[in-house]
Amino acid sequence: MTTTSPSSTAASPSEADKAAVVAIPQRIVAAWAEHDAQAFADVFTEDGSLILPGLYHRSRAEIRSFMAAAFEGPFKDTRVTGQPVDIRFLGGETGVLITQGGVLAPGETEVSPERAIRASWLVVKRDGQWRLAAYQNTPVNTPVSQA
Template identity: 55%
Template sequence: MSTTMPTEVPAAQQAAVATIAQRMIAAWAHHDADGFANLFIESGTLILPGVLRQGREDIRAFFKHAFENEFKGTQVTGKPISMRFFGPDVALLLSQGGVIAPGETEVADAQSIRASWFVVRVDDQWQLAAYQNSPMNTRLATPGS
């Protein structure tokens, strides 16, 4: 994982930002919509393919429904691939991973994603201001194809 910072950021803060991904994985493992939503600031934004949710309560409602339906029995995995700080309380974490379907042990190619995590420190707690992911295995259309 590469880390780029305009100013020196203590290793403990870098680790705290990186643990947001682990906290998300844990909330998903328990299908905990509250735990998932609480990773976000009150006005946080979630963007998934075909999904835009604004605010913690909207994110909570989305995952409550999704964990009972399309995400039932799934798990997620991911690992940080890059981290940049834009001051002592703002960072961008990039990761790759994906959703593991029920009965599977690894992410299928069709479920592989890359994600950006815009995190801010509020009251000494790192939280998501915005999370967005995109499929890894899509190709942009090129002229003539």
């Protein structure tokens, strides 16, 4: 995983900040493992956004509601995995994290090619805590059509 800052004049993030940002995906993984929509939503800022293929939710309450229904429906008995592949700090309180992973169906130990994703995580530090302001993912194996 690479870590960069926007310029040499910007303050470098502390090791504690780096660790807190890298831990955000693991907080999502843990919430998903428990099918805990509240814990999942609590990773986001109050006005955070979640973009998945075909879906857009904006607010912690919308995200919590969506995940509660998803854990009872299409995500029932699933797990999620993801590993950071890049992290960039855009200042002392903003960063972008790129991960690769996906949803694991029951019994799977590796993400299937059709469920493999890359994700962008816009993270912000508010009141001393790093939270997820915006999350978006896209399938790894779905090529963009060229017109």
